[in-house]
Amino acid sequence: MLLRRITEHIKNQNWFAVFLDFVIVVLGVFIGIQVANWNEARFERKLSDQYLNSLSLDLQRDLQFSEALSDYYEEVLLHVIKTDELLNAKDAENLSLVVSAYRASEVGYSAPRISTWEQVVSSGHLGLLPQEVIDSGLSEYYEDNDSDKYSYNSLSASAYRKKVRSLIPLPVQLAIRTGCSDVFNDFGIVIGFTKQCEIDVPSELIDEAAANLKESSEVRFLVRFQYSLVYTLLNNISGNNVNIKKALNTIYAIFKDSE
Known part of the structure; x- marks a missing residue:
């Protein structure tokens, strides 16, 4: 319709009408582009808010589990130290040695929720997140997952863990799992x-397990490296907790400013 009208105006050499038609076309295109840009910006803001909300839920869950794991590994580390002391004590009580040696070999792990972060990255939407959120420790937290998993795998496959659990009779291990194990x-x-x-x-059986541990020179050496493994993992967890809290506080501040 508009094209036909412009053609007629040109044939009639009605240049003023042609000019008006041209202005209408340009204005219509401009408004159309602006509306499209506005809709796209609104969609991106909505998607950004959805990502931030999902990330905050993931991080809250991760922090809850990570802080619990931190407390757990602090106890494991104490038992590593206690085991070293009992192995070198002349009058060490057998039951205490067996329990501490076993607990010093314990491991725990909680995989972080990374689905939202992976969706953001794989979709190319990292730019939708506010830069202050990315810089707050969020990217470091998710990028460190591989090293954290490596530390956990190293601990769960440690020579100390294998050696101690090969020296403690199975009935004793089962009894420890039943009546002297983890608290949830x-x-x-x-x-x-x-x-x-x-x-x-x-x-x-307790005396046998204690004797096996005391007589093993290998256990005495391995418990020292076990300390390094547990301490490293505990240090990684503590660093994760710092990054999670920083990221959460930044997200909370953004939500508060948008109210």
Whole structure:
């Protein structure tokens, strides 16, 4: 319709009408582009808010699990130190040595929720996140996942863990798992060890396990490196907690400013 009208105006040499038609066309194109840009910007803002909301939920969950793991590995580290002391003590109580040596070999892990972050990165939407969120420690947290998993794998496959669990008779290990093992909170997160141990096995088996540990020069050496492995993992977890809190505080501040 508009093209036909412009053609007629040109044939009639009605240049003023042609000019008006041209202005209408240009203005229409401009408005169309602006509306499209506005819709795209609104969509990107909405998507950005959705990403931030999902990331905050993921990070809250990760922080809850990570702080619990931090407490757990602090106890594991204490038992590593205690095991080293008991192995070098002349009058070490057998049950205490066996329990500490076993607990010093314990591991726990909670995989972080990375689905939202992976979606952001794989979709090429990293630019939709506010730069202050990325710089707050968020990218470092997710990028460090591989090193954290490596530290966990190193600990779970440590020579100390293998050696100690090969020296403690299986009935003793089963009894420890039953009456002297991990404590979980209401969310199923491991938070430490039970305070009161009930190890229902003959004392002869405890004495045998303790003797095996005391007589093994290898255990005495391996417990020292076990300390380094546990300390490294605990240090990584502590660093994660710092980055998670920084990222969450930044996201919360953005939500508050947008209210």
